[in-house]
Amino acid sequence: MTKNRLHLVIALAIGAVVVVGGFFLGVQPQLASAASNREQQQSIDSTNDTYRAELARLAAQSAKLPAMRREAAALERSVPSSANTSAFYKEVNSVAASTGVTVSGITTSWAAAYTPPAAASSGTTATDAASPSAASSSSPTAAATPSTPAVTAPVTNAQITASNFSTIAISIDVTGSFEQALAFTSGVQNGERLFLVNDIKSERAETSDGSTAGSSTGSGATTWTLSGFIYVLSNAASAQSSQASDGGTGSTTDAAADASSTTASQG
Incomplete structure (x- = not known):
């Protein structure tokens, strides 16, 4: 190379x-x-x-x-965080004015701690009318015994407890016809403030001769008492404190008459 x-x-x-x-x-x-x-x-x-x-x-x-x-x-x-009963009284009076009833009184109880509803007992078990024993029974009514309907468990929420929720029992007395009372009941139950009506009673006034007032027309002066609850998103102590700040008692005005007033008494 x-x-x-x-x-x-x-x-x-x-x-x-x-x-x-x-x-x-x-x-x-x-x-x-x-x-x-x-x-x-x-x-x-x-x-x-x-x-x-x-x-x-x-x-x-x-x-x-x-x-x-x-x-x-x-x-x-x-469902406010304070009792605010005075606003509820105004709403009741507004509904009364629009439906034609006269509010004669509102009784309000102190706020109470919320208690979850207990499941109701289902009672007697349903009778099986098709069972052989029922068919062979000598009693003629054994097979016709109606079955007891199942009891639906109340709906509850674990986040709603006595520490953050309370109830205020309220009773409202109004005077008017059946139709007016029905409209009033619907109005207060569908108003801004949640009001659950759980009982309604009626009492017809009597005239001096012993007959019921307005009985000839069927639309006499009947007093209707609606009992139910409003709710507060706070514990009972706070709700009671706000009730006291709200006056404990409240007044409403019948807007239709623009003169008569009703007083809510603290029970």
Whole structure:
């Protein structure tokens, strides 16, 4: 091998080493960095997609916010965090004026701690009229004994307890016809303040001759007593304190007559 050829081989070998070294020292790190950048870009794009979806959800919720605030305000008026009985008396009087009844009295009890309703006993078990024993019974009524309907368990919520919920018993006396009393009952039960009527009694006034007033027309002066509950979203002690601040007793005005008034007495 001549000296020139040896120099050529050495030069080629050095060139190959330079190329390989340049690849590992220069090109390969750049390729690795580019691959890492692509992975980071994909991760960022995925995160951005998540953020865009969340922003779209929040924008949709924001559009519903005014309606949700109105609903929350209505619920607060329905079951307020204080007794606010005076506002309820005004509502009762407003309904009385629109239905034509005259409110003669409202009796309000002190707030009491909420007690979850207990499940009622189902009583006697249903009689199986198709059983062989019933069919062979000598009693003629054995097979015709009606079955006792199943008792539905009351619906309760574990978040509603005596520590955050209380009830106020209220009795309202109104005078008017049956139709007027029916309209009044519907009005107070569907008003802003939640009022659950659980009992209605009536008493017809008697005239001096012993006959019932207005009996000839069938629409005499009948007094109707509605008993039920309003509710407060606080414990009984706080509700009673707000009742005392509200005067303990309240007055309502018959808007229809614009003169007569009724007094709610604290029981």
